Amino acid sequence: MLKGLGGLGDMAKMMKQAQEMQGKVTDLQETLKTITVTGESGAGLVKATATAKGELKALDIDPSIFNGDDKEVVEDLILAAIKDAQAKAQERSEQEMRKLSEEMGLPADMKLPF
Template identity: 65%
Template sequence: MLKGMGGLGGLGDMAKMMKAAQEMQAKMAELQEEMARTVVIGESGGGLVKARVTARGELTGLDIDPSILVPSEKEVVEDLIIAATRDAQSKGQARSQQELKRLTESLGLPPDVKLPF
């Protein structure tokens, strides 16, 4: 054995870091899948329009109260759809950030760490 090399200590630390990185990558992939399955609902017009969006921001459905479907109110309906979609996307983003924060804390990472998500 060579003197001053400290045995395999450096390699052991590297192996631990690699294992931790692989675990984090697996947990991130799992979280991304969960966010793709998590649906939030945004509303506008006092619930006249509801938008379903995944926590990743994908619009999956709309529910429009038929009482507002009159030709003269076309622009109002369009605005309500946009507002409901934005509300749902905002809720989805907040949910995603909340779950990411929970993940980073469980991994012992600082709360302000930037992860690719």
């Protein structure tokens, strides 16, 4: 297409690749909104579900932990479950980005924008 223009042909190819990468990253961002992870605390007594983007979607609390004297324990368990879900969301997001980087032939440690 731009064969006789020297470096401009390479530049056009790079621009096309950049556009493809941008499209794939945008698609992945949308996909991360649909992937869910679940964090737990208290041996599963409290579960927090979040998207791979880190948005909290659900909280499941076993009724057996509700006792007026244990208010602080319950609060700690809820917070721990949310933090666990957020950590798992971050980990899953990074896994998906690594997969995309590998598919595109980019270095595995390259950080794509989010």
